[in-house]
Amino acid sequence: MIRSVIVGSGSYLPKNIVTNDDLAKTLDTSDEWIIQRTGIKQRHIADEGETTADLGEKAARAALKDANVDVADIDLIILATSTPDNTFPATSVNIQHRLGMKHGAAFDMQAVCSGFVFALTTADQYIRCGQARRILVIGAETFSRILDWDDRTTCVLFGDGAGAVVIESQEGVGVTADRGILSSHLRSDGSHKEKLFVDGGPSSTGTVGHLRMQGREVFKHAVGMITDVITAAFDATGLDVADIDWFVPHQANKRIIDATARKLNIPSQKVVLTVDMHGNTSAASIPLALAAAVDDRRIKKGDIILLEAMGGGFTWGSVLLRW
């Protein structure tokens, strides 16, 4: 049985760090409020002229290096982003060009904060169908460009960044002892559009627009939806909470992560948390968190990793894998 194994990871964060106190200089907010409600202490914000392709390219190069894979051996690039450089062409194609890759293909995928889980799941299908042997999966965002910096209910929550992984086709046996992606579950429900959306777009307003969110409404649905896809992952594999080495959730809000972990009895020592340092980087948050936990040697070969995300759409999903 063919398995999609993650063989390398990498990330990149813009140099510019903005603390909660920095925000409080121009906004009616405080470090105390932001930490208490979200767990966020700081976020990285892209410099003027620094785009999603810039961040994505750097993360991609880091992942290729970590995997010890040459770009000549990559068949496909999938970039999860909701903040592309241009309406078209796809930002992934720009990254493909910058990496010097003329073969294969690249495309963008848009599932907002669930983007990386959707992209990884899609990449897994390409690998298991034999259409690709090695795929670069990137999550890269510059949410700072779509924030309303006068709206304290949203602008304090997000940050910019990028993370990437290289996945490779390897022979497995068809059991959970195999390395690679063991299960993935994707969901969406468009009836929740008004709760989290951007109020602009090429076909509606002809503008880029700004992020709008009914935070409390999103919060209300988040834990239930996340639990649904995690339960589906356990049902599909026969694994359960005790088997999980690392829980790497989308980093939207520490309270949501804590509530999910509590509901599923996942001990806090097994939760990889970066929301304090990065804020919510949407599709970039999971690969950024993975790269952080690989860099500090928490995640090791053979570990069972549970990924989950929920975001605009609503979209939500989980991936259970052995590293």
Ligand code: UT7
């Ligand atoms: O990636 C997925 C997308 N997003 C999420 O998952 C976010 C989900 N939601 C949340 O994380 C939380 O709902 C928020 C962090 C957005 C807000 O926390 P909350 O506990 O739900 O607060 P709230 O919206 O009910 O607001 C409470 C109060 C309000 O004041 P009043 O009406 O009680 O006087 C807000 O105006 O806090 C006020 N407030 C702020 N105060 C200081 C809202 N934003 C701020 C702020 N600083 N930045």
